[in-house]
Every structure is written in C-alpha cells, then in structure tokens.
Amino acid sequence: MANNYRVKVQIDIEECADITTDGPKKEDVGTFECEQIVLKTSYGALRDAFACHLSTVSQQCALEVVGSLEECEVKPYRVDGEVGRITFESYWVEQMGENTARSSFPALHAKEWYRTTGFKEVAMAYGTTEKSYRKASNLIDRVRHQKDATPSRTLRENTENEGRQVMAHIGRFCGPHA
Numbered sequence: 509m510a511n512n513y514r515v516k517v518q519i520d521i522e523e524c525a526d527i528t529t530d531g532p533k534k535e536d537v538g539t540f541e542c543e544q545i546v547l548k549t550s551y552g553a554l555r556d557a558f559a560c561h562l563s564t565v566s567q568q569c570a571l572e573v574v575g576s577l578e579e580c581e582v583k584p585y586r587v588d589g590e591v592g593r594i595t596f597e598s599y600w601v602e603q604m605g606e607n608t609a610r611s612s613f614p615a616l617h618a619k620e621w622y623r624t625t626g627f628k629e630v631a632m633a634y635g636t637t638e639k640s641y642r643k644a645s646n647l648i649d650r651v652r653h654q655k656d657a658t659p660s661r662t663l664r665e666n667t668e669n670e671g672r673q674v675m676a677h678i679g680r681f682c683g684p685h686a
Contacts, residue, residue, distance in 0.1 A: 513561070517550065548653040551591055555654075559596035562587070562613075569612045570599035585613055590626035592654035623666060631658070636667045 538557030562585070570580045577599060585598040600607055616622060623631075630651075635644030645660035 515554070515557070517553075551653040554591045555594050558587075558589075558591065559594045562594070563596040563598070565612055566596075566598040570601050573601050573603055586616070586621040587624065588621040588627050588658060589624040590630055590652070592652040593621065593657045621662075628670065631663060632667045632670055636663065641667070 534552075534556070537560045538553050566585070567577060570577060574580070580599040580601050582597050583600055584595050587594045587596075598613060614622060631644065631648050635648055638644070639647065640660075641664040642660040645658055645663045648663070649655060649657045
C-alpha cells in the first residue's frame with residue numbers, strides 16, 4: 509500500500525440567488541457549499557475528507573486480514589491535528605493476539621485523542637510556550653475554524669505530559685544532573 513498521498517481541492521464558483529447562509533452546507537464526502545466563509549468551509553472539507561480516507565485505510569488493513577468487514581468491530585478513533593479534531597470509524601480484527609487497527613493507528617486510552625506532529629508543533633511549541641493554556645486553546649480553535657474543539661485543560665495535560673516525556677528522555681541520556 510502506498511504511503512504517499514496528495515490532497516486535491518477544487519473550488520467551483522457558481523451564480524446563485526441572493527440568499528446567503530451562516531455556515532457551510534455539507535453536500536457529499538469532502539464537499540461543502542458556502543458563499544461567505546470559504547476558509548471555514550475548506551477546513552471542514554479537509555476534516556471530512558481525512559476522516560473518510562483514514563476510515564478507508566482502516567477498512568483496507570482489516571480486509572487484508574479477513575475477507576469481510578462483517579468480522580470487524582467498528583470503533584471510533586480520534587485525531588487532534590493541524591486541521592482540527594477528526595473522529596472516524598476504525599475497523600478492528602483480533603487475529604493471533606494482534607489487532608489490525610493497531611497496525612495502522614497507535615493505541616489510545618479511553619477518551620484520548622491521537623495528536624499529530626503538526627498539532628504538537630502548533631499547539632505546544634508555539635501556543636503554550638507563548639500564551640496561557642486558555643489563550644492558546646482559543647487561538648488554535650480559531651485558526652482551525654473549529655469552535656471549542658480542544659479544551660484548555662486537555663491542552664495543559666497534553667503539554668505537561670509531553671514535557672515529562674522530554675525530561676525523562678534527557679535524564680536517560682544525560683544523567684540526573686542535566
């Protein structure tokens with residue numbers, strides 16, 4: 509299976525009545541219609557297209573192991589990324605102690621979200637180092653055009669956990685006096 513992907517965006521400009529909408533209207537997977545808020549729409553379309561793509565990847569991995577999706581358990585998988593929070597269906601098949609979903613996506617705990625490298629860079633390296641957790645959370649959600657997506661408490665917990673991991677890594681290589 510190829511590991512490289514290309515994102516293709518097409519914008520159609522059509523003549524329409526003077527009626528405008530307050531938000532984007534979903535038409536199909538990755539397709540939205542909106543007259544006023546193109547940027548907000550493009551982020552919504554990206555989130556929708558990525559969710560559909562990741563679910564398809566999970567289906568393909570499961571189908572390589574078993575012949576039918578009927579044998580799969582479908583569970584939500586959550587990703588917090590640079591385009592926003594995405595939830596998609598992942599297909600789980602247990603076989604010889606291994607799970608097909610884990611071959612494509614890291615294991616998560618209860619309500620945990622997988623954080624992409626881009627999200628960590630934007631949220632933690634630039635956001636929380638420069639601003640309070642609340643202000644960084646508001647900025648991230650505004651930039652991603654997804655209101656109330658990443659709570660400040662979650663951002664704080666994620667940032668502090670990343671910091672502990674960095675300190676533990678430094679301690680392993682530099683000793684306790686680093």
